[in-house]
Amino acid sequence: MAFEHITFEKKNGIATVTLNRPDKLNAWTRIMEREVRSAMEDADSDEAVRVIILTGAGRGFCAGADMDILSGIEDGSQKREPGAVQGTTAYNVAIRADFQTQYSYFPSLSKPVIGAINGPAAGLGMVISLYCDIRFASREAIFMTAFAKRGLIAEHGISWMLPRLIGHSAALDLLLSSRKVTAEEALRLGLVNQVYDADALMPAVNAYAADLAQNVSPRSMAVMKRQVYNAEFQTLNEAVAVGNEEMIKSFASEDFKEGVAHFLEKRPARFTGR
Known part of the structure; x- marks a missing residue:
């Protein structure tokens, strides 16, 4: 299957999904949303795949929603697609409805999803990173909720996920201030599991994934x-x-x-x- 805004590779029991708009710091698009979900579901249904890695091309993980989408919503030229809001009717009765909304489906995948956060993860990009089961970050990674500085709110379940990862007060700090969080602070907060030098991130993530896949x-x-x-x-x-x-x-x-x-x-x- 050909993809426009991601790349998708399966090798030695590991599926790697790479957000692939490096010139835009992998800003999220409707196309990317559909392609990521298609790749994730493909990997989950493939018995040969044991682990999924999600990362970004170039120097960013995901800089959030593409500004063209946000501008379109503001002027009314773009509408949210069906299923974009929480509370969508579950399509699989064997899985909690909570884990079947627009972005909250990662927990419903039977394979572990490892986020390799190689650069900025802002707004929706940060939300996506939180839905990964395990997060490894480059020292170049920066986390930022961004919503409050765009006149928005805690979207797509981040108000549920973030306090569970770092605690109530710390979550409110990051949400209200929209301040930048370095990889080192993210590690102290418990937002990520490990931090690596930029050139060591993917070797470390692949080694960890290979251990899960093989052993x-x-x-x-x-x-x-x-x-x-x-x-x-x-x-x-x-x-x-x-x-x-x-x-x-x-x-x-x-x-x-x-x-x-x-x-x-x-x-x-x-x-x-x-």
Whole structure:
């Protein structure tokens, strides 16, 4: 499939989605939105893919919504597409409706999504980065909510996600001030998992992804990811009950048998995801 605003590669169990408008710091467009979702769903449905990486081309991750889109909304020449607002009717009853809106679908993917934040992530670009499961950043990365300085509000669920990552007060600081946050501060806040020199970012991300793809049960990753996100809506008792039920299912899986076998036989794992 040909893409206009992204590139998409699958290799050695890793799918890499790259926002590809480097001359615009990968500013987000309607085309990019459709292409990213198409690539993500393709990777999620491909049994050969174990991990997904999302990054940006050039010196930016994503500078936010393209200003042509914002200008079009302001003068009324562009309208939000159907499904653009939260509360969209779920299209898959097996997945929480919360994780099926315009940008909140990353948690519904069964594969881990690693954000390789290689440069500025502002506004909508920051929102997209937060929906990644794990974030590694270049020292050149800058995070900025930007909304308040555009006369906007906390869009697309960032008011839900950001406090869960860095806490209530810190989230309000970043939202209200729209100030720039360096990669080092983002690490201190818990906004990112690790920070690397610019030229070391993608090697580190690929090495981490390769370890997951080669040495970890894809079934375990899918179940754990679902548990963690669903637990945000559960009591402790409910989370314990789900964990107990999933453990019983795990004992009957091929990956559990392989997990024991490769450990005892001291050989590389050959997980199937079943």
